[in-house]
Amino acid sequence: MSKMEVKTSLLDNMIGVGDMVLIEPLSEDTFIENLKKRFDHNEIYTYIGSVVISMNPYKSLPIYTAEKVEEYRNRNFYELSPHVYALADEAYRSLREQDKDQCILITGESGAGKTEASKFVMSYVAAVCGKGQEVNKVKEQLLQSNPVLEAFGNAKTVRNDNSSRFGKYMDIEFDFKGDPLGGVISNYLLEKSRVVKQPRGERNFHIFYQLLSGASDDTLKKLKLDRDFSKYNYLSLDSATVNGLDDAASFRTVRNAMQIVGFMEDEVQSILELVAAVLKLGNIEFKPESRCNGYDESRVKDKNDLKEMCELLGIEQSVLERAFSFRTVEAKMEKMSTTLNVAQAYYARDALAKNLYSRLFSWLVNRINESIKAQTKSRKKVMGVLDIYGFEIFEDNSFEQFIINYCNEKLQQIFIELTLREEQEEYVREGIEWTNIEYFNNAIICDLIENNKNGILAMLDEECLRPGTVTDETFLDKLNTVCAEHQHFESRQSKNSKFLTDHSLPHNCFRIQHYAGKVLYRVEGFVDKNNDLLYRDLSQAMYKANHSLIKILFPEGNPAKVNLKRPPTAGFQFKASVGTLMKNLLSKNPNYIRCIKPNDKKAAHIFTDSLVCHQVRYLGLMENVRVRRAGYAFRQAYEPCLERYKMLCKQTWPHWKGPARGGVEVLLTDLQVPAEEFAYGRSKIFIRNPRTLFFLEEKRRQCLEDLATLIQKIYRGWKSRTHFLLLKKSQVVVAAWYRRFAQQKKYQNIRSSALVFQSFIRGWKARKLLRELKHKKRCEKAVSTISAYWHGTQARRELKRLKEEARRKHAVAVIWAYWLGLKVRREYRKFFRANAGKKIYDFTIQRIMQKYFLGLKKMPSMSPVDKSWPARPYGFLDGTHQELRRIFHLWRCKKYRSQFTEEKKATYEEKLAASELFKDKKALYPSSVGQPFKGDYVEMTKNPKYQKLNSFVEDKVLVADVVSKINRANGKVTPRIFLLTKKSLVLADQKTGQVKASVPLPDLSSVSVSTQNDGFFALKLKEGSTSAAKGDFLLSSDRLIEIITKLHCIGATSADRNKINIDISDEFLVQFKQDKVCVKFIQGTPKNGNGVACKRKNNRLLEVSVPSP
Ligand SMILES: Nc1ncnc2c1ncn2[C@@H]1O[C@H](COP(=O)(O)OP(=O)(O)OP(=O)(O)O)[C@@H](O)[C@H]1O
């Protein structure tokens, strides 16, 4: 949007012309016509270049809204339709951005809208400048100073219901950012005569009416006032209430404004007391009292008002009373007291009232200044707004009007000077040739008034200071002599015969041809007003007042500071302050608002041509336009000009690359505008004739229409295309969605139909199956029921039969039993006693058995070798007792055996084998029973001597012992190590471990031992075996039983070998080499001792004597 920003112009939607410079043809009629046309359309603002003409609409227009402020904010002056905001914006921006101090000069006659315009300017600036708590406070204070000053300084006049009766110049100060810092207000000559007297149809200052209407009863009571206006002499009853003015509401506004500006409550009270005092003062009346010297002396008529006034101001009543009756004149160090007559007393009273009020007003302005003064000392930018009383012509014009009109004259002067100068400077700046233009310069009128030598003001001062009798008439005479020659001065008495017969010019008047018209001034009061005298007695009385404010207002009443010098005259003061003001204005960049009043009736919609024409004339607006158009009627910077008209030329449309000036040149050449119609300035194009501008405007309008059509065409095409594309896209989306939806629906239909089918079929199938199953089940059930019934029937039948049979059998048995019983009973009745004995016997036996078994609960020992067993209690239980003993023994043996390990078992088995072999066969046996069969007694593996032997024996050694070998030849004994393995037996040397003989067990045929208590045994070898070469072995060992048993056991366990026979006899044959030798055991004699002795008796006999047991 920002790129497309629409550039507007003053020339857009123009009613008439917005800038008078463009009027064509230029004449007073067209000028007025244009103003009227615009006024009728509520276009109250019109430009002459940068000057704003403002017509008072006398009605509120909707053109001062916040939106309007925004609209005009930061826009170029000619960009929008004319408005006072455009001027304010221009001034504010140039102040902020170019650091130029500004002044806004608002001129026009009374009621033309100056004060309103100044307020619009101020509110606009307040709205667009910076924001913030502090800044807002400053703004509020600046804005709220207006209602306060208007209440005290404005009054209803015949021309304006809110006429400013003082001149006001307000400097608004800004910092470098453009934020307001504060302000300074200067006031110019309040029309104080109004306090005591108001022309017909006019009112006193607003504050009096506002106070009486708006103050609370309480306040009024405190101020000793009455609400009734008619009770006060100083308030004219004429139009005491003004249409459209609500005094009561205004009073509240003023009070509120005072509070915002920063007035303290006690200050407000003092101010109101002073206002009330003025009203009271007006009610003081005087009566003459004849004095002996023949003169009348004035006396206060009714002292009540005087008293109340004195109470209000804290003045001693007698002092004031005296001041109204006497006057002290000091001359040459002498004090003289003269009496005052009634007229003088009234004069003194009014002078006091006027002074009181005007000093109060000045004090107010100062007090406001104190509040709104900028707090910083840094450099400030200043915007001055001048709202001075307008040029006015009344029926009866006095010193005040003279002063007011003089001031307006000066402003007109400054306007002429500055507009001209500005114009001239612009031409020089832009390098354009300048042709001088004739216009009326009012400098001559200013000179008539202010010339220090013979100006009217100087004459007046001279008169006032002149000793001797000075009256208004003498002043007029003086004027008539001094100014008679002046073109703009008219008087009956002047020598200029022209006016001698002019009856419109009374004798006590003079007339000045002001720039704005002729004004007839009545000289009466000129001298007095210029002197502005207040009797010293009065000022001293005031000074004595016990009232803070009054004391300040009358400093000259201080007796310590008596100053005999005359104070400067009012005229002098005013001239001086106007001079300062002018200087001040000249130093700033001026902006003009020229206010015009459309009618004299304060009515909307009435446009009185003659009145407007008059104002246009005296404001010099025509000259203004002419000057503006002298060289060139219209000027515009190159950039906006190019921007506005670039569409008129192909080269510049739509964009011109290069400097704007070049673009404008190309443009104008292309449009064939005659060269004399324009000139190129440095930054602006100057167009001589408005016609040229209108030609450009017309072309632009046409071109804009074409462009609009083009834009419309392209836009419509674009819009339709995008719309179509959007429609197409939407259609595709819709179609896709619809298709999807339709297919989805179709699919869902099919699916649900399939489901229905499926479920019907499944249902049908299931029902069919169910039916079948049910049928089957029912059949099965029927079968089983039938069979059950059948079986039941069968069973019942069988049962019945069996029952019948049983019953029959039972019956038979019972019958039989009964029969037998009967028979037996019959038979055995005689043996009954013997029968009883058997029963008793059985019972007794049963009891005994019971007792016997219970007695067996205590078991004998669990040891298998324990032979003890309790004795049988009864002889008849013998067999049972023995059987029980046997069973118990077997059981405990089993128990005992079950604890045995394999090893232990083997040992016991060997022991058993030994017992089987030798028990009761050999006397040596019993001694071996207690010995455990250890097997290895040599511990060969531990003895290093037997290492060789160890390696020789491969199998596990079953027996290793030292035995005695009996020499076959002599029967001598040698120790040998005897080793028995599963496969062989080995004999080795006991000392060296050397193997002496090794016999494989299969070569062994039998072993022979004696029955005696000896350890001899013979190992017999099989005949023909390799081992048998040397013959059988005869050995002896204490552990014979063990050795032989083990040897026997090897034979018993190995299946491949025959059992080794064990012969036990005291005589057996042994094969010694080729000889068979008989070994015979004999009982030894005691001489042999206990040892066994072996002796070879002969070749055939070996005798072994064994000790007798
Ligand atoms: N722009 C405006 N819109 C509406 N009413 C306006 C406008 N300007 C002026 N008026 C009306 O005209 C009246 C007089 O205007 P204003 O007080 O500004 O005149 P003035 O030029 O200051 O007169 P004076 O010289 O007597 O002070 C205002 O009270 C108001 O009613």
Ligand SMILES: [Mg+2]
């Ligand atoms: Mg005003």
